[in-house]
Amino acid sequence: LPGAKSAVAGAATMEKVTEYKDATSYNNFYEFGTDKSDPAQNAHTLKTRPWVVEVEGLVKKPGKFAIDDLLKLAPMEERIYRLRCVEGWSMVIPWEGYSLSALINKVEPLGNAKFVEFVTLADPKTMPFVGSRVLDWPYVEGLRMDEAMHPLTLLSFGMYGEVLPNQNGAPVRIVVPWKYGFKSAKSIVKIRFTEKEPPTAWNKAAANEYGFYSNVNPNVDHPRWSQATERRIGEDGLFAKKRKTLMFNGYEQQVGQLYAGMDLKKNY
């Protein structure tokens, strides 16, 4: 799944890319287990064909998009993004996809559509941990309309030049590089446009720990740990110093204006 060089500002960091082995074996995808190694072991059961993404809610042209149609909806670009997990580790991953805005423009949101909700597949037959009480299934994430329309927000189908491995959210996922990783919903089956802020999975589980915005922010700590630093996976092994976490994960120039005037301590 090749992608052309992207013209979007901030689309390709020059930092050292995380090894494919690490990016595909150290994952959070709770539908397949809560250990980092679980998704790589268990996600082979996920069936990514046929796959349909239903677009509904406050749009002029709702509809069902087969995965093959989505793949052809816009030209594939390569985006090399930093990924910062809320747990305090990070990677650099080359994704393939196109700006989510391409799909959004196609379905023509109504004027009262303020938020976009992403729903992950919740199939207990192929996802062994759906039904565990860790989270309320299905996994739901969401963005404000302007966040969803931002050119950096990626609808992704591949990584490292290949089709997404199941454990990384095949066949289609969102990647929002300036937010903590859990905001980037995987294996999406539904995209819904709403007027109200969607109730997101981690926010429902622990509202005081995981806000709707969850922008990467070194100055706002998680209630249980500091967010000032991060461990870059695969960097110099055991003795590597942690890195300083950057505001908006280093995408402040591109996305800072989305939050102008907002109290980011309150809207964590």
Next chain:
Amino acid sequence: MVTTAARRVRRPLWLHPAAKPLLFTLSLLPFAWLLYGAIADKLGANPAEHLIRSLGDWTLRFLCLTLAVTPVRTVLKQPALARFRRMLGLFTFFYVALHLVAYSWFDMGLDFGDIAKDIAKRPFILVGFAAFLLMTPLAATSFNRAIRALGAPRWQALHRAIYAVAVLGILHFFWMRAGKHNFAEVAVYAAILAVLLGWRVWHRLRRPGRVPQGAQRA
């Protein structure tokens, strides 16, 4: 001849002269395995996390083993099993000390200001650190001369702190996993420790007239 042979057959395995060196070697295996993994870079994508968590797991396991000695020797009527208790207790301390060193070094970069802040900020770190502090005097008074110097009743009273360590340890683990609502493993350790501590309560209540077992031994 016949009586000697019969005695030899009846002699339990744990009285064999090799039993202690064997247990010592077995207890070092997790450490050796992790050390090998660290050197060979075989600890996965996040070696620091793997090392810290594995050392924590082994601390809990050795804590369970240590606390199992008294119930097992009483239930099986094998008082000689007590000879392994000190070694198991010291290995618990060995792994908890490595757990703390690994956290301080690989997670906090040996920045003691950051470590102090982290202990204050995160209740589960505080609880874990408190458990470590409680274990330190126990490890420091584990040799025979310390027992004699303290006198057995006082030594015994001091070493009951291990029950508090067990509670703090499981709370540490529970809180650490609470973020992910992932309590399956916590429940296993909590159940084992509950049985081991519960047995002590039950054992004492059952024989109200008798002096506590430890004091009796002195």
